[in-house]
Amino acid sequence: QEKVVTGLVTDANDGIGIPGVSIVVKGTTIGTTTDIDGNYTLSVGADATIIYSFVGYRPQEIVVGDQTQINVILSVETENLSEVVVIGYGTVKKEDKTGSVTSVSSKDFNRGNITSPQDLLVGKSAGVVITSAGGAPGSGSTIRIRGGSSFNASNDPLIIVDGMPIESVGNNVSGSSNALSFINPNDIETFTVLKDASSTAIYGSRASNGVIIITTKQGVKGSPLKVNYSGSISVASPIDYIDVYSGDQLRKIANDNRTLYDPLIYDNLGTENTDWQKEIFRTSVSHDHNLAFSGSEKNIPYRISLGYTDQTGILENTDMQRYTGSLNLNPTFLNNDLKVNMNAKFMMTNNNFGDTGAIGSAVSMDPTQPIYDGNTSSAGYYQWQNYGANLGTPNPVEQAKAVNNKSDVYRLVANLKLNYTLPFLRDMQANLNIATDYTESDGQNNRPTTSPSTLVPSSWGKLSDYTAKNKNNLLDFYLGYNKEFNENHRLDLTGGYSWQHFERESTNYTRSVEDETHPLQVDNDTASETENYLVSFFGRMNYALMNKYLFTGTFRYDGSSRFSEDNRWGFFPSAAFAWKMHEESFLKDVDVVSDLKVRLGWGITGQQDISDNDYPYQAQYISSQQGYYYPINGEFTSTLRPNTYDPDIKWEETTTQNIGLDFGFLNNRINGSVDYYFRETKDLLNLVTIPSGSNFSNRLYTNVGSLENKGIEVSLNVVAISTPDMSLNIGLNYTRNDNKLTKLLLTDDPEYIGVTEGGGMTGVRQITRVGEAAHSFFVNSQVYDANGNPIEGLYDDIAGNGGVISGDNANKYIYHNPTAEDIFGFSARFNYKQFDMSTSLRANIGNYVLNQVAAGASYDQMQQIGYWKNMPTYLSETNFVKRQFTSDYFVQNASFLKMDNISAGYTFDKFAGKDINARVSFTVQNVFTITKYDGLDPEVDGGVDDNFYPRPRTFTMGVNLTF
Amino acid sequence: VDDLDVKPTDPNKILAGNLGDDPAYMEQTLAKLYASFIISGQGDGDADITSSDDGFFITMRALWNLQTITTDEGICAWGDVGISDLNTQNWSAQNPFLTAVYQRLSLSVTYANDFLNVTAGSTEPDIIQYRAEARYLRALAYYWLMDLFANPPFTTEEDGVGKYFPEQIQRADLFTFIVDELKAIEPDLGEPGSSYPQADKGACWMLLAKTYLNAEVYTGTAQWEECKTYCDKVIASPQYSLATDYRQNFSADNDRGHGNNEMIFAFAEDGINTQGNGGITFIIESSSDATYIRAEDYHGLTSNTNWNGNRARKDLMNILVDTLVVYGNNPVPATDTIFAQSPDGRIFLRQKRSINIPTPSSSGDFGVGVYKFTAKNHDGTQADNYSPTFASTDFPVFRLADAYLMRAEALFNTSGATAAVVADINMIRERAYGDDSGNILASDVDADFILDERAREFYYEGQRRTDLIRFGKFTGGAYNWQWKGGTFNGTSTSNHLNIFPIPGDEISANPNIKQNDGY
Structure with a gap:
């Protein structure tokens, strides 16, 4: 029967009543709010449960029972130790985790115009470095957890979405620039990052580079229909341009240096002052809309969301439209014994990639020329008539606008999870997870016949069509046993089987055409298909002794179809121990210390994502395409080539040791963790030069090397202010990782210089050498004059052999590397009444970048096959007549401090007089960068700055309505 | 577990055991x-x-x-x-x-x-x-x-x-x-x-x-x-x-x-059928340029043309063209850039901007151009299996x-x-x-x-x-x-x-x- 309950809701911090607290009877829409002093009155049934919640505070649930007065103390939400954290094939309470696991939940995500999930996480977690490829709409990112354990094999982490390990980032289908973009960022509840082997080893052969588990939002049982709309509109514009010569400046250089240039070329000097970069970049407007319905219908909790994103790039003719839908149902049956969780996510993306080559063309296109000259053979655009087609710089405006480089990508990720508590053994649960991940793309990259920017004559166009399909099916079955014997012994066992099948198909058809229907020449007509399987057995034991000493052991026994029977199976164990010191008697009563835990972990993980070849151990012959035929017995026939293979190829194995400390003080208002790790990878797969005559190519993917990573990670969260009206949360993280190759070859040749990297034009400029960091810069040591200016072509003769020094590997030395030594992340959230503000900053220290834009600048290159070419004004600093690609002068310290975003918002409890909770916000992304680096942006994926798509500054207005 | 015995599904790939x-x-x-x-x-x-x-x-x-x-x-x-x-x-x-x-x-x-x-x-x-x-x-x-x-x-x-x-x-x-x-x-x-x-x-x-x-x-x-x-x-x-x-x-x-x-x-x-930049196509294109020996005109190659790299040194010209006999030991006259006065039918050379090459890496417009190989038939007609990009010359x-x-x-x-x-x-x-x-x-x-x-x-x-x-x-x-x-x-x-x-x-x-x- 109904009765009346009254009470007072107060703040744990100062004991003062809190007004406006939401009070709802669980499973109903019945409720009220507290008055100005924090008092409330509510009629309820005796078996009801009341939920007390208020923004910024941890909600509480209280069973009414026979109480009539219920006073509630709410405390400000800080790090909540009883929260559960998702781990591999299960969950664990945060206070009981033994591995290096961090989770980032929606309230901590980066804000702004974010279209891709990983951008939510940038800078938020120690040891996780996310570098976007650039500012193109929907572009992907490189994610590295603890520096990467491989050299030639994949260094991407395993990504698991709602229990489904998705296709690795490296196998992203063509036509899709971002393997994660199928998830609407608004649907994500948490990211959990598993970093050390004791937490990842249950994923065995795919776990060496860490695991990211993404959990999406779900409906809540018993809650009424809630509708949420969020939308934003963003304006993006280029932050800066590369400083190049104007038409007038180029004319002056041309006239001042007549001895350098062909006399005939002066006929081609124009009269304009075209700023080509301004012609191809623009201020772009994007918008984003999301609608989510969640609630519970006949005891079936549901969440349905729809999303639409229209992102426009700052480069002409680049944009992306994305439609997402997601459905989550999580009903329970049989008296809660059978829990069902069904997820389906669908995405459709229309990409328009444009031609990012225009960015480089805009730097080098002759500024003395006009955009249009009315030449009909090139659709009115000015073009280099003799050579534009082949070797010259195409008109950047035409290059950007005329291309049709578009793709459509469809993706469905769906799974059904069943969790059944065995009626005869209540501590045992059986789990079944069936999942599928299906992606299809088709795209084209076409150029009209009036376009000279392809390698065809100016009267030709190019047509290219491609398709790709990835299928990935999963079946997991595992049993969990969870028993608390008494307060001293708690046991949690998990064991199971996993099967996963990957299939990939693609086609490509490229031809040069006179018009759409008259192919003149087929350049490429290929189709490929490939598949691989993973079959695994796994298990985990968690044992807690006296709630103080925690032991975890896991194993995985993995079979991969990529290896021969002799090497197919790998065993990947791990062990961890944690000591909850704050539970010890000597700390239990020390109020200041709310959490103190030491963690020790050890484990072995593997890597089987080895290359683009799914059959590396099998001897096979590959046939050739047309154009690569040879006549036998008078007929042109496809040729069959034995492919290089290593019958003994096997897993890479990484052994990780981790020691960590979790701490929390003052009721966890100050909390954080420190981790030190040491990782050693052996049987490292490397594409090595093999002895000539021993195999079917000059290089072979084989297990030869070893490498080490060691590092330290610190994270710290502080609730600096916590009052009902005001709160300030600050997060800090620090990462240091040292990467060193310890073996690289079949032989131990002390003279071996290492694996070199560099183009045919630039020469070798990067190297991976034993004892050094991977991809270190390998350059000549520049000699300077008395004024500190580089002397062209003069370098230290390191080898002492005389002769030509520039470009000679014997005279190069290792000079820094692209990876940052120290990485800092900082974020802050501030609330004052209904007003909130947040910001994220990052700093990378000790990363170096080779400024290729500057290194390519020289006076002699300002003329090219009869035409003028522009140069960046770096040239006025070096005054180099010839290009000096290998000078260390161009390897520059690119340490930086960036403010990634700053956001302010205001929340209305009642919007337009209705029961609508509304938040409006304003966000700026890429606010500022402080760096000594000369180029546009010091954050360069891979370390060679060569005209990538610049990251824009974006202003976003957002609104979020809930009713 | 038997799933792990995969064979390539791609029709372009043949296992060694199936070659027979x-x-x-x-x-x-x-x-x-x-x-x-x-x-x-x-x-x-x-x-x-x-x-x-x-x-x-x-x-x-x-x-x-x-x-x-x-x-x-x-x-x-x-x-x-x-x-x-x-x-x-x-x-x-x-x-x-x-x-x-x-x-x-x-x-x-x-x-x-x-x-x-x-x-x-x-x-x-x-x-x-x-x-x-x-x-x-x-x-x-x-x-x-x-x-x-x-x-x-x-x-x-x-x-x-x-x-x-x-x-x-x-x-x-x-x-x-x-x-x-x-x-x-x-x-x-x-x-x-x-x-x-x-x-x-x-x-x-x-x-x-x-x-x-x-x-x-x-x-x-x-x-x-x-x-x-x-x-x-x-x-x-x-x-x-x-x-x-x-x-x-x-x-x-x-x-x-x-x-x-x-x-x-x-x-x-x-x-x-047998294309590539590895043979005669390379010799022709690398020896062509936009001014003196245009591949479009000399060889009928209209695509991917005129790489402007290779040319002969004057020493080869001196062997091929016996200037003592042909020009009476006088410099080759500017009017005879193709050495037409030489009676030897093996000369497919053209003087470029100057016979001397000022620096080895200076523009391919210097030196003596060579067009001995061609993508046309020897009577100047178009080749069978003509491609504008690749020569059919063995x-x-x-x-x-x-x-x-x-x-x-x-x-x-x-x-x-x-x-x-x-x-x-x-x-x-x-x-x-x-x-x-x-x-x-x-x-x-x-x-x-x-x-x-x-x-x-x-x-x-x-x-x-x-x-x-x-x-x-x-x-x-x-x-x-x-x-x-x-x-x-x-x-x-x-x-x-x-x-x-x-x-x-x-x-x-x-x-x-x-x-x-x-x-």
């Missing part, structure tokens, strides 16, 4: 042995070797570079790593071109070894002939390895595939292997001219003659008689005759199918003219300038001049004349370095051409450069391989 399923597979595997010399791999982006540029490092292209731009014949204007070192005889063991030739020729050997294993024991007549062809191509690859690098790693079908360290063979031992091998396969090869462009008995004799011609360089002992023996066999065969028009050998219709019976062995190229490896000039050289070295020597040389010169006006007398013949006649006949065919070494003029100071050794007038260079270094990559990868002297 279709007889066509044997022909396709054999086709690969030939293709490995002239095209990059199985398709765009799928080259046989990993390098910084698929097209640059195809065997015949890189081999042509090593044989041509290191000599008085050619010089390349491009700035790519390694090119200027070849231009000036200043290479190191890191040079990407010599690395590519070494790795690719070794790979051709490995492919042949694999083919011999796959076909071992077969009694089918076709397969027996294919096996002989495979051994021929292996011998040819070894011949070039011996010529360029002297002491390469040595493997045969006895050696497996995997990760191991092949042994190094010494040059003289390899010489013995090559001649023994060629003699052993001769009976199994097709009759002369019967299976062009596949290797036949004629190709076998020519390679034997060429190997014996250089025997003194390779072994220290000259074997002129043996050289003559095999030249005789070629010349005696009714299947071979000199083309009436010299140019036909360098045109799209230069194959035997178009009636050119001078061709003995060549690597086929075809605008539609890459000549051995043609009958070489049998005459090798025999003349062998005879000259055993018995001096006899009438037989003069007769062989005049066979060639009569074809070049169209009549006997260019014929020579015994008194004209000396060693230098033979070397120069070889330049006139075979320039730009990838033979020059070997010829200069045999006459002692490649290194040292006996003959300095413009930019030899890195100076404008040319300087003496060290004799160790007669043999290229073993690539640094190989020295690191295989502890059994010892570097050549001087490097």
Whole structure:
């Protein structure tokens, strides 16, 4: 029967009543709010449960029972130790985790115009470095957890979405620039990052580079229909341009240096002052809309969301439209014994990639020329008539606008999870997870016949069509046993089987055409298909002794179809121990210390994502395409080539040791963790030069090397202010990782210089050498004059052999590397009444970048096959007549401090007089960068700055309505 | 768990165990042995070797570079790593071109070894002939390895595939292997001219003659008689005759199918079926430019044209155009940029901006342009299987003219300038001049004349370095051409450069391989 309950809701911090607290009877829409002093009155049934919640505070649930007065103390939400954290094939309470696991939940995500999930996480977690490829709409990112354990094999982490390990980032289908973009960022509840082997080893052969588990939002049982709309509109514009010569400046250089240039070329000097970069970049407007319905219908909790994103790039003719839908149902049956969780996510993306080559063309296109000259053979655009087609710089405006480089990508990720508590053994649960991940793309990259920017004559166009399909099916079955014997012994066992099948198909058809229907020449007509399987057995034991000493052991026994029977199976164990010191008697009563835990972990993980070849151990012959035929017995026939293979190829194995400390003080208002790790990878797969005559190519993917990573990670969260009206949360993280190759070859040749990297034009400029960091810069040591200016072509003769020094590997030395030594992340959230503000900053220290834009600048290159070419004004600093690609002068310290975003918002409890909770916000992304680096942006994926798509500054207005 | 036994599902991939399923597979595997010399791999982006540029490092292209731009014949204007070192005889063991030739020729050997294993024991007549062809191509690859690098790693079908360290063979031992091998396969090869462009008995004799011609360089002992023996066999065969028009050998219709019976062995190229930037297409395009020799006009190639890199040095021009005779020792007049006053029909040269080349890497607009090879038919008509991008001109490896000039050289070295020597040389010169006006007398013949006649006949065919070494003029100071050794007038260079270094990559990868002297 109904009765009346009254009470007072107060703040744990100062004991003062809190007004406006939401009070709802669980499973109903019945409720009220507290008055100005924090008092409330509510009629309820005796078996009801009341939920007390208020923004910024941890909600509480209280069973009414026979109480009539219920006073509630709410405390400000800080790090909540009883929260559960998702781990591999299960969950664990945060206070009981033994591995290096961090989770980032929606309230901590980066804000702004974010279209891709990983951008939510940038800078938020120690040891996780996310570098976007650039500012193109929907572009992907490189994610590295603890520096990467491989050299030639994949260094991407395993990504698991709602229990489904998705296709690795490296196998992203063509036509899709971002393997994660199928998830609407608004649907994500948490990211959990598993970093050390004791937490990842249950994923065995795919776990060496860490695991990211993404959990999406779900409906809540018993809650009424809630509708949420969020939308934003963003304006993006280029932050800066590369400083190049104007038409007038180029004319002056041309006239001042007549001895350098062909006399005939002066006929081609124009009269304009075209700023080509301004012609191809623009201020772009994007918008984003999301609608989510969640609630519970006949005891079936549901969440349905729809999303639409229209992102426009700052480069002409680049944009992306994305439609997402997601459905989550999580009903329970049989008296809660059978829990069902069904997820389906669908995405459709229309990409328009444009031609990012225009960015480089805009730097080098002759500024003395006009955009249009009315030449009909090139659709009115000015073009280099003799050579534009082949070797010259195409008109950047035409290059950007005329291309049709578009793709459509469809993706469905769906799974059904069943969790059944065995009626005869209540501590045992059986789990079944069936999942599928299906992606299809088709795209084209076409150029009209009036376009000279392809390698065809100016009267030709190019047509290219491609398709790709990835299928990935999963079946997991595992049993969990969870028993608390008494307060001293708690046991949690998990064991199971996993099967996963990957299939990939693609086609490509490229031809040069006179018009759409008259192919003149087929350049490429290929189709490929490939598949691989993973079959695994796994298990985990968690044992807690006296709630103080925690032991975890896991194993995985993995079979991969990529290896021969002799090497197919790998065993990947791990062990961890944690000591909850704050539970010890000597700390239990020390109020200041709310959490103190030491963690020790050890484990072995593997890597089987080895290359683009799914059959590396099998001897096979590959046939050739047309154009690569040879006549036998008078007929042109496809040729069959034995492919290089290593019958003994096997897993890479990484052994990780981790020691960590979790701490929390003052009721966890100050909390954080420190981790030190040491990782050693052996049987490292490397594409090595093999002895000539021993195999079917000059290089072979084989297990030869070893490498080490060691590092330290610190994270710290502080609730600096916590009052009902005001709160300030600050997060800090620090990462240091040292990467060193310890073996690289079949032989131990002390003279071996290492694996070199560099183009045919630039020469070798990067190297991976034993004892050094991977991809270190390998350059000549520049000699300077008395004024500190580089002397062209003069370098230290390191080898002492005389002769030509520039470009000679014997005279190069290792000079820094692209990876940052120290990485800092900082974020802050501030609330004052209904007003909130947040910001994220990052700093990378000790990363170096080779400024290729500057290194390519020289006076002699300002003329090219009869035409003028522009140069960046770096040239006025070096005054180099010839290009000096290998000078260390161009390897520059690119340490930086960036403010990634700053956001302010205001929340209305009642919007337009209705029961609508509304938040409006304003966000700026890429606010500022402080760096000594000369180029546009010091954050360069891979370390060679060569005209990538610049990251824009974006202003976003957002609104979020809930009713 | 049985799912882990996967087989490739891609129809373009065939497991080694299934090679016997279709007889066509044997022909396709054999086709690969030939293709490995002239095209990059199985398709765009799928080259046989990993390098910084698929097209640059195809065997015949890189081999042509090593044989041509290191000599008085050619010089390349491009700035790519390694090119200027070849231009000036200043290479190191890191040079990407010599690395590519070494790795690719070794790979051709490995492919042949694999083919011999796959076909071992077969009694089918076709397969027996294919096996002989495979051994021929292996011998040819070894011949070039011996010529360029002297002491390469040595493997045969006895050696497996995997990760191991092949042994190094010494040059003289390899010489013995090559001649023994060629003699052993001769009976199994097709009759002369019967299976062009596949290797036949004629190709076998020519390679034997060429190997014996250089025997003194390779072994220290000259074997002129043996050289003559095999030249005789070629010349005696009714299947071979000199083309009436010299140019036909360098045109799209230069194959035997178009009636050119001078061709003995060549690597086929075809605008539609056998494409790539590795052979004649490379020679044509790299020698074309937008001003003097436009590929659109000279060769009918309208796409991907005019790379403006290679041209001849003035020293080659001086050999080809006897300015003393033609211009009375006066400078070539500006009005005769194509040397039209020279009566020799083998001159396909054009003066560019200046005959002198101001710096080795200056624009390809300097020097003497060469358009000897063309993608058109020899009468100027469009080629069969025409492509605007790729030539259909086969890459000549051995043609009958070489049998005459090798025999003349062998005879000259055993018995001096006899009438037989003069007769062989005049066979060639009569074809070049169209009549006997260019014929020579015994008194004209000396060693230098033979070397120069070889330049006139075979320039730009990838033979020059070997010829200069045999006459002692490649290194040292006996003959300095413009930019030899890195100076404008040319300087003496060290004799160790007669043999290229073993690539640094190989020295690191295989502890059994010892570097050549001087490097």
